[in-house]
Amino acid sequence: MTLAGFQELIRQMYLRKDLARGVDGTFMWLMEEIGELAATLRHGTAQQKAEEFADVLAWLATIANVAGVNLAEAVYQKYGRGCPGCGQFVCTCPDAGKP
């Protein structure tokens, strides 16, 4: 599945509700899913982890839809030509650095 295809799938599925909630209301749901992901990373099965990652991605896509951001374009622009820090495809930034 392409990232653009996934964002479009989520747009078709939820855009009407997303627009009604707006960015703030939608962000709260993302935070709830982030919390569930954290718990599952500690205690969950492989299946539960996969489901929580999917939910976080879905809420992120839904916020991007409301905010008018194209996720595929965004990641290509920032990471498609190498690490934003060092420009390499295998990062050579100092280990103490952010990436």
Added chain:
Amino acid sequence: MTLAGFQELIRQMYLRKDLARGVDGTFMWLMEEIGELAATLRHGTAQQKAEEFADVLAWLATIANVAGVNLAEAVYQKYGRGCPGCGQFVCTCPDAGKP
């Protein structure tokens, strides 16, 4: 860009560092990026919003790499056959409900 291709790009770029940090250390970076995304959604330009979405996706992909989760498979399994709540491709769950 496919979701699998993006996850692989991030794997090649950062896996050595990601494994050294582990899930907990990597999750803290995701949280920092989530905070930056929240701030940018309120006050940022379109370009800044796109960059913050890209960073959140990159950290999510990096945690998925450490946790052994295939993001493309995860979203297909959960959302590829319709809304997990109602099973429809345009969600018909009650508006008060989670999705």
